[in-house]
Amino acid sequence: MKRLFFAVISLIFAATACNKSSNSQSNPPAGDSATVTVVNGYGSGTYKVGDTVQIWSNALPANTVFDVWTGYNNLLQNSGEWHNTFIMPAQSVTVTATQKAITPYSLTYEKIKGVNILKNVYYYFPTGHKGIVYLLHGTGGSANNLVTTFAWIQMMNDLVAANYAIVVTEAEEISLNTDLNSDGKLRWLSTPLDSTSNVDYGNIKALRDTFYKRGYTNAAIPQYSLGMSDGGAFSSSLSYLYHFKTGVSYCAQGYQLIFNSSTTPFQFCMAKYDNNDEVGAQGDATALTYNQLLTSRGICSKYFSNDHSPVYPQRFARLSSISITTSTAFFNELKNNHWLDAKNYIKATSDSLAPIFVANPTLYPTYNSFNATQRIFVTDQIDQMYADHHFYDDLDKTSIHFLTSQCQ
Ligand SMILES: *[C@@H]1O[C@H](CO)[C@@H](O)[C@H](O)[C@H]1NC(C)=O
Ligand SMILES: *[C@@H]1O[C@H](CO)[C@@H](O)[C@H](O)[C@H]1NC(C)=O
Ligand SMILES: *[C@@H]1O[C@H](CO)[C@@H](O)[C@H](O)[C@H]1NC(C)=O
Secondary structure (H helix, E strand, O other): OHHHOOOHHHHHHHHHHHHHHHHHOOOOOOOEEEEEEEEEEEEEEEOOOOOOOEEOOOOOOOOEEEEEEEEEEEOOOOOOOOOOEEEEEOOEEEEEEEEEEEEOOOEEEEEEOOOOOOEEEEEOOOOOEEEEEEEEEOOOOOHHHHHHHHHHHHHHHHHHHOOOEEEEOOOOOHHHHHOOOOOOOOOOOOOOHHHHOOOHHHHHHHHHHHHHHOOOOOOOOOOEEEEEEEEHHHHHHHHOOOOOOOEEEEEOOOOOOEEEEEEOOOOEEEEEEOOOOOOHHHHHHHHHHHHHHHHOOOOOEEEEEOOOOOOOOOOHHHOOOOOOOHHHHHHHHHHHHEEEOOOOOOOOOOHHHHHHHHHHHOHHHHHHHHOOHHHHHHHHHHHHHHOOOOOOOOOHHHHHHHHHHHHH
């Protein structure tokens, strides 16, 4: 999990965020700006023509997912995403966020026999599901951690809304709390690339066979993998080994050995300011070369790099237990303590900020009023907006489109 990876942040920040203000803080000449009105969301204001405008849907009530933006749809990139951007045209724009209800569902938790041991498994098979998606945690993660993480919950809701089944389990090293291959980390075993000698590949197969046997699903239904960090890398080898319909990686470049020969379509969702020592800017660049390698071999592949995005006052009210008032108070704590730049981009990741918040309760009373769940949520949101090495829910619809349609 990302709490392990800190550091080298101020450098990246200095090179990227500080100068935005010099461009856009000066008052544009009259006639060179226009108005954005966001209905059911945030980002309304006056913008200079040519600026990148950021818009966000209102927080989603329980049992709803974001649906689409209506209005100036043609201006929006990835128009199905709740957080979106467009280049300000020379005219005023009104956009409306629409949400849609989903049939309430809950994951079933069960211990199911893998190759050697009982595995923690969470799953949901919607009636008539069109695919099964294995969601894969990162280094140090777990099945329980994944299914209780806000951004993953959004992804699961979006998958269910798109009629996909979900299966979440965990690496054998996590289940056993043992570093089986002595690489210093608890995570998925990517090698050997073999379903009989590699217990992690074997476990996925064992679970699948159990679900087949129980009649929850069947072999005609395509399988997919989508993972974060080490789970993203594992997604590349897993989807290759079992000829899944497609695979997706968040914040991991995966393995060249795989992309040299795989025919499985693969999407990379990287983070622009990734600061993990095994990914980082180098990993982002390598992922792009693997994307190009697949494409040059005639295999469908997509590459996205999630950029940082500004903090807005209502952001933390995405969690239902945080009100807009409380969210705004926390936003003001960040602002007043100089953690936001002139355009409200966050200047540091939660690894450095959280200890400061805790150590200074009089400066950060709102943060210190949050309980454990809320603290994890707000620090996760900070990292998502920073675009560091963290799972994010800014590209859910884009990833689901890739599962459904690959490069079409
Ligand atoms: C930021 O602006 C300053 C002054 O305008 C300039 O000296 C510096 O090179 C700029 N930095 C970047 C990263 O563009
Ligand atoms: C992938 O293929 C390239 C070109 O054939 C080769 O140079 C490289 O060693 C291969 N990498 C792996 C890990 O198989
Ligand atoms: C935190 O507070 C919220 C709202 O009061 C509550 O729903 C949640 O269960 C609490 N979490 C913990 C870990 O106490």
